[in-house]
Amino acid sequence: MSILVDGGTRLIVQGITGREGTFHTEQMLTYGTRVVAGVTPGKGGMSVHGVPVYDTVREAAEATGANASVVFVPARFTAAGAYEAMEAGIPLIMTIAEHVPVHDMMGVYHTARRLGATVIGPNSFGVISPGRAKAGFMAHAIFSPGPVGILSRSATNCYETVYAMTRSGIGQSTCVGVGGDMIPGSTFVDLLPLLESDPETSAVVLIGEIGGGEEELAARYIVGMTKKVVALIAGKNAPTGRSMGHAGAIVSADGTGSAARKEELLRDAGALIAQSTEDIPGLLRGLGI
Amino acid sequence: MDLMEYKAKELFTACGIDAGQGVVIRSPAELDALIADIPFPAVVKAQVPVGGRGKAGGIAFAANTEELRERCVSILGMTIRGHVVDRVLITGRVECAAEWYLSILLDRTAKRPVTIFSPEGGVDIEQTARTAPERVARLAIDPLLGVRDYHARYLLTSTGAHGDPAALLSVLRRLYDVFIRYDCTLCEINPLAVTAGGSLIALDGKITVDDNALFRQPEVTAYRDSLAEDPFVLAARSFNFLYIPCDAAGSVAVMSNGSGMIMSCIDSLSDRGLRVRAALDLGGGATADRIARGVSLLLDDERTRALFINIFGGITRCDEVARGVAGALAKRPGDGRPVIVRFEGTNKREGVAILGEIPGVRYVEGLSQGVDALCERRSAL
Numbered sequence: 001m002s003i004l005v006d007g008g009t010r011l012i013v014q015g016i017t018g019r020e021g022t023f024h025t026e027q028m029l030t031y032g033t034r035v036v037a038g039v040t041p042g043k044g045g046m047s048v049h050g051v052p053v054y055d056t057v058r059e060a061a062e063a064t065g066a067n068a069s070v071v072f073v074p075a076r077f078t079a080a081g082a083y084e085a086m087e088a089g090i091p092l093i094m095t096i097a098e099h100v101p102v103h104d105m106m107g108v109y110h111t112a113r114r115l116g117a118t119v120i121g122p123n124s125f126g127v128i129s130p131g132r133a134k135a136g137f138m139a140h141a142i143f144s145p146g147p148v149g150i151l152s153r154s155a156t157n158c159y160e161t162v163y164a165m166t167r168s169g170i171g172q173s174t175c176v177g178v179g180g181d182m183i184p185g186s187t188f189v190d191l192l193p194l195l196e197s198d199p200e201t202s203a204v205v206l207i208g209e210i211g212g213g214e215e216e217l218a219a220r221y222i223v224g225m226t227k228k229v230v231a232l233i234a235g236k237n238a239p240t241g242r243s244m245g246h247a248g249a250i251v252s253a254d255g256t257g258s259a260a261r262k263e264e265l266l267r268d269a270g271a272l273i274a275q276s277t278e279d280i281p282g283l284l285r286g287l288g289i
Numbered sequence: 290m291d292l293m294e295y296k297a298k299e300l301f302t303a304c305g306i307d308a309g310q311g312v313v314i315r316s317p318a319e320l321d322a323l324i325a326d327i328p329f330p331a332v333v334k335a336q337v338p339v340g341g342r343g344k345a346g347g348i349a350f351a352a353n354t355e356e357l358r359e360r361c362v363s364i365l366g367m368t369i370r371g372h373v374v375d376r377v378l379i380t381g382r383v384e385c386a387a388e389w390y391l392s393i394l395l396d397r398t399a400k401r402p403v404t405i406f407s408p409e410g411g412v413d414i415e416q417t418a419r420t421a422p423e424r425v426a427r428l429a430i431d432p433l434l435g436v437r438d439y440h441a442r443y444l445l446t447s448t449g450a451h452g453d454p455a456a457l458l459s460v461l462r463r464l465y466d467v468f469i470r471y472d473c474t475l476c477e478i479n480p481l482a483v484t485a486g487g488s489l490i491a492l493d494g495k496i497t498v499d500d501n502a503l504f505r506q507p508e509v510t511a512y513r514d515s516l517a518e519d520p521f522v523l524a525a526r527s528f529n530f531l532y533i534p535c536d537a538a539g540s541v542a543v544m545s546n547g548s549g550m551i552m553s554c555i556d557s558l559s560d561r562g563l564r565v566r567a568a569l570d571l572g573g574g575a576t577a578d579r580i581a582r583g584v585s586l587l588l589d590d591e592r593t594r595a596l597f598i599n600i601f602g603g604i605t606r607c608d609e610v611a612r613g614v615a616g617a618l619a620k621r622p623g624d625g626r627p628v629i630v631r632f633e634g635t636n637k638r639e640g641v642a643i644l645g646e647i648p649g650v651r652y653v654e655g656l657s658q659g660v661d662a663l664c665e666r667r668s669a670l
Contacts, residue, residue, distance in 0.1 A: 076504060098572070101502035102395060103472050106432055109400045139634070154549020159601045160656070163633060180548060182474070183400050209552060213398040235552035237559035239535050276557060278657060 002129035002174040003149065003194040003201075004092060004120070005068065009133050010036045012060050012069040012090065014081045016053055017043050021072035024137045025049055028070075031140050033133040036064040057088040068092040070126060070135045078122055079104035082185075086117045094135050095121035095185060105183040112185060119185025124177035125155040136177065146171015147289060149195035151188055152207035153180050153214075157234055160277035161205060168281035170289055173201040180209070188218035196225050203228045203289050205280060206271070210235035211257040219265035229271040230283045233259040290498055293336040295378040296512050297494035301478070304466045308491040311380035317361045324354060328381035333360040337372040340413075345369045350382065383490055388480035389450070390414050391457075393430070393464055395474040402430045402468060404440065404461060408450035410480035424448050436465045453487055460489050471509065472502030521567065521590060528582050531570040539564035540594035540670040541663060542587040546571045546605060554599050557660045563670065566593055575605055580613025584628070588621065594670045597659055600632040607632045607640030615647050625649060627666055631659045 005011075011028070015021040016038025026049050028035050035051050037060035044055035054060035057069065069090045071081040075097040085093045093112075100122040112119045120127055126136015131145035142159060144166045152158035155177055162172060176191055178184050188206060195201045206229055208215040215233065222229050236259040263273050272283045292300070298308035312323050313336070335347030342348060347369050351357035357379070367374045390410035396403040407425045409417045418425045426447045428440055441458035444450070460481065468476045475497040482490045503510050525532030531548075535555065541563050545551045551568045558565055567590065569583050580598075587596055600610050610632050618624065628650045632640060644652045653659045663670070 075501065099501040101472055101505075102474060102499045103469065103502065106395070106400060106402075110432055152549075154547065154552075156545070156547030156550035156601050157553055158549075159633075160550070160553070163601075182395065182397050207549075209549065211397075217398070234549055234556065236556045237565075238552055238555060239533070275560075276656070277553065278655070 002132055003191075003198050004118070004127045004129070004174060004176065005033075005135050006129050006132045007034075009068050009135065010034050010064060010066045011133075011135055012036065012057060012064075012066045012085070013038045013051070013072055014057065014069055014085065015072035016040055016048050016051065017046065018072060020137070022048055024072060025051060027137070027140070028134055031134050033135065036066050037061075057084045057090065061088045061090060066090065068094070068135060070094040070096065072096055075099040075101075075122070079108050082108045082119055083111065086111060086115045091117055093117060093119045093185070094124065094126045095119060095179075096124060096126060096136060098123045100181065102182045105181060105185070109183050109185060118190075120176060121179040121181075121185060123181045124179035124184075125158070127174065127176050128172075129174045130172050138175070138177070142166055143175065144171040145173075147173060147200065147202035148205055148284060149173045149198065149201040149203075150175040150205045150207065151178050151191050151195070152176070153178050153209050154207060154234060157207050157209075157232070157277055161207060161232070161280050164278055164281050165284070168285070170281055170284055173198060182212065187214045189214070189221050192218060192221050192225065196227055201227065203230065203284060203287055205229075205284070206231040206266075208233050208262060210238055210259050210262075213257065215262040216265050219262075219269040219271070222266065222269040222271055228287045229266075230274055230280055230287075231263075231266045231271045232274040232277060232280065233262045233266075235259055290500055290503075290509070290513055291338040292496040292498065292509070292512065293338055293376075294334065294493055294495070295336055295376070297476075297496040298378075298491065300467050300471055300496060300508075301463075301491050301494055304463045304470065306460055306463045306467070306478075306491055307489065308494065309380050309383060311378050313376050313378050314361065315376045316365065317358055320354075320358060320361065327357065327379055329353060329357075330382045331357055332380050332382050333357065333364055334378045334380070335364050335367060335369060335374040336376045336378055337369045337374055339370045339372055342369050347374065383482050383484070383492060385480075385482035385490075385492075386485050387452075387483040388492075389452075389483060389489075390417070390479045391460065391464065391481050392475065392477035392479070393468045393473075394476070396429065399429050401432055402465070404428050404430060404444070406444035406448060406450075406457075408448055408452075414479065430465065436462045452483060456487060456489050460491075467496070471496070472499045472506055473497060474499055521586065524586055524589075525569060528579070528586070530572070530579075530583060530586070532586070533568045533570070535565045535567055537566075539566035540592065541565050542590065542593040542596045543568040544571065544583050544587060544596065544598045545569075546573065546575055546600050550599060550601060553656065554597065557656055558597070558663065561660055561664055563660070563663055563667070566590070571600075575600065575610065575613075577609045577613040577616060580610050581617040584614055584617035585620070588617070588624065588626065593626065595626060595663055595666060596628045597663060598628065598630045598632075599656060599659060601634065605632075606635045608636040608643060611640035611643035614650060615643055618647055618650070627651065627663075627669075629653055629659050629662045631655060
């Protein structure tokens with residue numbers, strides 16, 4: 001097992017004829033992902049790396065029985081892409097772009113709940129279940145199959161962690177790029193239950209950062225988990241009131257969203273706190289992984 | 290980005306909220322042409338994107354033209370919490386019977402807009418929430434339903450406020466229009482003056498607009514471009530980099546290719562007592578050309594004493610990174626400031642070989658080794 005994506009994933013790439021879409025379609029196919037269709041308005045009938053292209057998600061889904069989509073379109077069109085996939089009945093949608101307006105994501109978030117779809121991202125590398133499938137743009141060479149599930153707001157901190165884990169011989173069940181935005185389609189508390197009930201996941205690494213309240217909510221859920229959690233909070237020394245590039249990473253002047261508060265709550269909930277990505281393999285080893 | 294009071298009031302007015310009449314000047318010389326439009330007694334207010342300007346002397350009253358000129362001369366050029374006042378707003382003084390507080394902000398946890406109301410306005414809302422929590426109401430707005438008449442009734446009755454629900458509803462609806470139309474994460478009116486006749490006037494305002502939506506907010510973008518800013522921020526923006534000024538007394542500059550990595554670098558350096566002056570996020574897909582621009586931009590700041598480059602590629606090619614560093618340093622012979630580079634990704638071996646031939650550049654294998662290398666040079670930082 002694993003969560004979200006695996007050998008049964010039948011993936012659509014929205015924006016498949018774009019530079020990024022084409023490049024990463026090839027990467028995903030190479031990794032063994034079943035990319036069954038692509039979508040670009042006006043390019044129906046083409047084919048990209050052998051994958052048939054359709055004008056709309058509905059046609060692509062009807063023709064191929066796709067059950068997931070990855071949205072490789074620019075930020076300003078990301079919400080429209082997600083809506084199209086949701087209305088076509090796609091149950092799992094990965095959004096990738098950085099800099100999606102937060103009002104757009106507010107609409108996507110509430111619509112996804114209404115229509116019963118799971119949206120991952122934006123500002124995310126996507127989802128990878130190492131050795132099985134990937135939907136996104138992560139550099140897959142550093143990932144390895146194994147028992148640890150990872151949820152991360154940051155792509156680069158996740159890469160660092162995975163790289164260190166793989167070198168230490170610790171593999172991953174599924175890694176999810178939750179994304180660095182103020183309103184992600186799915187938050188830590190939406191995803192932790194999936195890892196908790198995944199029989200192939202033995203422990204969870206949660207890579208959070210300053211800003212917002214998602215780590216605080218995660219702490220409440222972690223209290224009742226049977227699986228151990230190792231957590232890292234990035235941005236302890238970020239200047240107050242200044243956005244750090246991730247729209248979501250900002251500490252208010254009153255200290256809301258601070259790293260200290262998040263670490264305290266997570267520690268009280270039973271999570272082990274890593275001070276840097278390099279500490280994570282050692283902490284996992286200590287848990288018997 | 291945070292808008293100053295006068296800009297916030299312009300957007301309020303555009304959506305039909307009464308925010309009073311006012312003029313903005315950048316030099317006392319502009320007064321002569323505008324004096325006929327200014328009602329006395331007048332208020333002169335420093336325009337800065339931070340709070341606390343009243344206590345800092347940035348707000349003053351003027352009974353006549355002469356006083357007005359004096360107040361403008363003394364406030365323009367003043368520094369308030371690090372911001373030099375380059376413009377003031379002049380308005381007529383409003384007599385009010387009560388001062389309320391009203392805002393709409395994006396609640397990240399609820400993932401929806403939330404309105405906050407209090408009949409105890411004119412002070413910091415956090416303060417009212419501590420001293421008189423029963424006088425503060427908080428109400429989530431369903432984005433599918435928008436503002437409804439019962440919202441205004443609830444805000445008034447639940448806080449024990451006396452006022453006309455229709456008047457509050459009208460301002461709340463229009464404030465929600467501002468929130469949606471301008472892609473805001475915060476719209477705040479404080480105080481919202483209640484006049485003796487019962488009408489509501491926005492006496493002060495604050496708006497935060499989502500930076501990611503500026504592409505569809507031409508009016509806000511034009512305003513941003515009119516502000517005097519850190520020249521390094523402007524230079525970085527022209528190359529589509531994100532430049533984050535950190536510690537003005539810091540000496541280490543950090544360059545990386547993702548905001549998570551930047552935060553990790555700043556954390557690791559700060560933990561060892563090193564002070565980060567600025568960080569530059571290259572974003573994804575960094576080519577040699579962009580790396581070179583980033584390096585040049587950070588080294589153009591003479592108070593940068595060392596540069597730490599940390600790139601976790603994946604699909605970024607390390608030889609591209611190395612060529613970028615080489616290209617930038619070739620244009621500054623004899624610069625001498627240490628450049629520490631760490632990268633992971635494709636063509637790492639070729640990249641390391643290129644770096645080995647650049648004087649003053651040291652390659653390290655990981656983030657912590659990079660921090661160690663900077664600590665060794667602590668005396669020069």
